[in-house]
Amino acid sequence: MTFDALPGSRDRALEILLGEAPEVRAHPGNLQFMPTRITGSETGILLHQVWEDEPAFTTYTAGPGFAAVGDALRPLMDGPPTRQVVRGEIA
Numbered sequence: 001m002t003f004d005a006l007p008g009s010r011d012r013a014l015e016i017l018l019g020e021a022p023e024v025r026a027h028p029g030n031l032q033f034m035p036t037r038i039t040g041s042e043t044g045i046l047l048h049q050v051w052e053d054e055p056a057f058t059t060y061t062a063g064p065g066f067a068a069v070g071d072a073l074r075p076l077m078d079g080p081p082t083r084q085v086v087r088g089e090i091a
Contacts, residue, residue, distance in 0.1 A: 003044075003080070004079060005077060010044075016076075017073075024065070027056070029057070030050075030052075036048065
């Protein structure tokens with residue numbers, strides 16, 4: 001997922017994501033949760049997630065932690081996020 005934070009809000013958005021990281025990483029089926037600044041952008045954020053399977057991701061997104069992070073991030077976002085879902089098998 002990528003999104004642009006409102007000017008001056010990227011650090012706060014990253015704080016929120018990094019604060020949620022331990023809980024997400026401990027969620028069954030999470031293999032990676034990595035919020036990063038997009039190089040060359042003052043506002044861009046990339047949230048890279050890898051999940052063991054779709055049911056694990058679906059369980060996480062149905063939980064209260066996911067909703068709370070969304071509620072906290074939404075006012076800091078300059079438009080909706082762009083999501084790219086890639087399905088694969090772990091080699």
